Amino acid sequence: MSVRVLVMGATGAVGAELVRQCVKDERIESVVALSRRPLKESHSKLKVIVREDF
Numbered sequence: 001m002s003v004r005v006l007v008m009g010a011t012g013a014v015g016a017e018l019v020r021q022c023v024k025d026e027r028i029e030s031v032v033a034l035s036r037r038p039l040k041e042s043h044s045k046l047k048v049i050v051r052e053d054f
Helices: 013-024
Strands: 003-008 028-035 046-050
Touching: 003 013, 013 028
Parallel strands: 003 028, 028 046
Antiparallel strands: none
């Protein structure tokens, strides 16, 4: 079973840590982060969607 994760608020303290933990986890296939600002984190499993107006 493949797991995909959506993280909203990925630039905050909790969201950033959640993204870090998710990209390390072998059970998680992909991570989508919805954010107002670009993330410092980058990884092949991570896709960042930046929306300034939500």
